[in-house]
Amino acid sequence: MKIAIIGAGVIGSATAWELLRQGKRVILLEGREGPGLLTSYANGGQLSYDYVAPLADPGVFQDLPKWLLNPGSPLRFRPQFSPRQWCWLMAFLRASNAATAKASTAALLQLSYLSRDTLHQWMSQDPIDFHYKANGKLIAYRSPHLLEKARKQVEYQARHGSQQRILNREQSIEIEPALANLGPALAGCVHTPTEEVGDCYLFTRGLYERVQAHPLATARCNARVVRLNTRQGRVVSAQLATGEAIEADQFVLANGLQGYDLLKQQGESIQLYGLKGYSLSIPLAAATDPNGAEPATSDLSVPAAPSISVTDYERRTVYARLGNILRIAAMVDIGDATNAIRPERIRHLKNEVRNAFPALDVDSAQEWAGERPATPEGRPVISRSRKLDNLWLNLGHGALGFTLACGSAVLLHALMSGGDTPVDATPFRVR
Numbered sequence: 001m002k003i004a005i006i007g008a009g010v011i012g013s014a015t016a017w018e019l020l021r022q023g024k025r026v027i028l029l030e031g032r033e034g035p036g037l038l039t040s041y042a043n044g045g046q047l048s049y050d051y052v053a054p055l056a057d058p059g060v061f062q063d064l065p066k067w068l069l070n071p072g073s074p075l076r077f078r079p080q081f082s083p084r085q086w087c088w089l090m091a092f093l094r095a096s097n098a099a100t101a102k103a104s105t106a107a108l109l110q111l112s113y114l115s116r117d118t119l120h121q122w123m124s125q126d127p128i129d130f131h132y133k134a135n136g137k138l139i140a141y142r143s144p145h146l147l148e149k150a151r152k153q154v155e156y157q158a159r160h161g162s163q164q165r166i167l168n169r170e171q172s173i174e175i176e177p178a179l180a181n182l183g184p185a186l187a188g189c190v191h192t193p194t195e196e197v198g199d200c201y202l203f204t205r206g207l208y209e210r211v212q213a214h215p216l217a218t219a220r221c222n223a224r225v226v227r228l229n230t231r232q233g234r235v236v237s238a239q240l241a242t243g244e245a246i247e248a249d250q251f252v253l254a255n256g257l258q259g260y261d262l263l264k265q266q267g268e269s270i271q272l273y274g275l276k277g278y279s280l281s282i283p284l285a286a287a288t289d290p291n292g293a294e295p296a297t298s299d300l301s302v303p304a305a306p307s308i309s310v311t312d313y314e315r316r317t318v319y320a321r322l323g324n325i326l327r328i329a330a331m332v333d334i335g336d337a338t339n340a341i342r343p344e345r346i347r348h349l350k351n352e353v354r355n356a357f358p359a360l361d362v363d364s365a366q367e368w369a370g371e372r373p374a375t376p377e378g379r380p381v382i383s384r385s386r387k388l389d390n391l392w393l394n395l396g397h398g399a400l401g402f403t404l405a406c407g408s409a410v411l412l413h414a415l416m417s418g419g420d421t422p423v424d425a426t427p428f429r430v431r
C-alpha cells in the first residue's frame with residue numbers, strides 16, 4: 001500500500017514517520033523548498049500538553065468588544081467582507097459555550113497525552129536534536145481574581161489526569177527567579193512540572209530527514225499539489241504544479257490552512273481559518289556579550305530571561321528557551337489573512353516584552369508571523385473525507401499543532417488501518 005501525504009509541516013512529517021514505522025510505503029510532498037517553513041517554522045515552541053482549552057469558551061462574549069476596539073489587545077478581530085470569515089466566526093460563537101468547551105478540552109487532553117507518550121517513545125528510539133527540554137511551565141497571573149479562576153480549571157483538569165498546582169508569588173520566583181522582573185504585579189502562577197518545550201522547525205526537519213532516508217519512502221520538496229484527480233469517489237493521483245501526477249492507494253491532506261482549498265475543489269467544505277500570531281527570537285548569548293554571557297538585570301541575582309517556559313497570562317505571551325535563543329510568541333489576530341508582519345502589532349509585542357523583562361535586548365529579535373490553521377471548536381480534524389473514500393484529513397491543529405502532531409499521526413494511522421483507536425476519534429471527525 002502506497003500513501004501520499006500532502007504537506008511537510010509538523011503534522012505531515014509526523015504522519016509520514018508514523019506510517020513508515022507501521023510498515024507503509026510513503027511519498028511525502030511539500031510545496032516549498034524545504035519542510036516546516038510555513039506555520040511550523042518559528043512558533044512558540046510549547047509542547048503544551050496540559051494547556052489545550054480552546055479559544056472558544058463562554059468568556060468570548062465578554063471579551064469581544066475589547067478584541068474589536070482595543071488595538072493593543074492580544075486578541076484582535078478585524079471584520080472583513082468574507083463569507084468564509086463570517087461562517088467560521090458564527091461557528092466559533094456557537095462553540096463558545098461551557099459544555100462544548102469542556103468536551104473539547106477533555107478530548108484534546110486525551111490526544112495531547114497520546115502525543116506526549118508517542119514523542120517520548122520516538123525520541124527514545126531515534127532521537128532528534130530539537131532543543132527539547134522537559135522542565136515544566138509556569139502560567140503567571142497578575143490578577144488575583146484570574147488566578148482564583150484558574151484554580152477551577154486546574155481542578156477540572158485534575159480529573160482528566162493533569163498534574164498542576166497553584167503557587168503564590170514567592171513560590172513562583174523560587175522556581176523561576178526571572179519572574180521577579182514582573183515586580184509586585186505578580187499574583188502567582190499555575191505550575192505544571194510535566195510541560196515541555198522544543199524547536200518545532202528542527203523537530204519537523206529532523207522527521208523529514210528520517211523519512212527521506214527510509215527505504216520505503218520518497219520525500220520531495222518543490223512539489224506543490226494543485227489538484228486531486230478523482231474517479232468514482234476515489235482519488236487516483238495528486239497533480240503537481242509541474243504537471244506531474246503522483247499516484248497512490250491512499251492520500252492524506254496534511255497541508256494546514258491550504259487544505260481548505262484542495263478540499264473545496266472537490267466540493268467538500270470544512271471550517272478552517274487562519275488565526276494570525278507573531279513571534280520574536282532573541283539570541284541570548286550574543287545579545288550583550290560576544291563571550292557568551294547571558295544578559296543580566298541591574299540586580300545581578302535576577303536573571304534577565306526565564307529558563308523554564310513561562311506564559312504571561314494577561315498578555316497572552318509565551319516565553320521558551322530554545323538552545324541559546326528566547327522564543328516569545330503572542331497575539332491572535334482574526335481577519336488578517338497574510339503572513340505579513342504589521343509594524344504596529346510587532347511594536348506592541350516588543351513593548352509588552354520590555355515591560356515584563358526589561359533587560360532583554362528586544363531590538364535584536366528576529367520577527368516572524370504565521371497563521372494557525374484553526375477550526376471553530378479548537379479540535380483538529382483527523383478523519384476520512386466525507387466525499388472521497390481513500391482521502392484522509394489531518395488538519396486544523398490551530399494553536400496546538402506541535403503539541404498534538406505525534407498523537408494525531410498515531411490516531412490517523414489507527415483510523416486508516418480500521419482497528420481500535422488509542423483515543424476516542426469521534427470528536428475529531430470531519431464536521
Ligand SMILES: Cc1cc2nc3c(=O)[nH]c(=O)nc-3n(C[C@H](O)[C@H](O)[C@H](O)COP(=O)(O)OP(=O)(O)OC[C@H]3O[C@@H](n4cnc5c(N)ncnc54)[C@H](O)[C@@H]3O)c2cc1C
Nearest residue numbers: 007009011031040043044045046225256277400401402403
Ligand atoms: C505565533 C504562533 C505560535 C504558535 N505556538 C505554538 C506552540 O507553542 N505550540 C504548539 O503546539 N503550536 C503552536 N502554534 C501552532 C502550530 O505552529 C501549528 O498548529 C502547526 O505548525 C500547524 O502545522 P501544519 O503541519 O498543519 O501546518 P504547516 O506548518 O503550515 O505545514 C503545512 C505544509 O504544507 C505545505 N503545503 C501547503 N499546501 C500545499 C500543497 N498544495 N502541496 C504541497 N504542500 C503544500 C506548506 O508549504 C507547509 O509546509 C503556533 C502558531 C503560531 C502562528
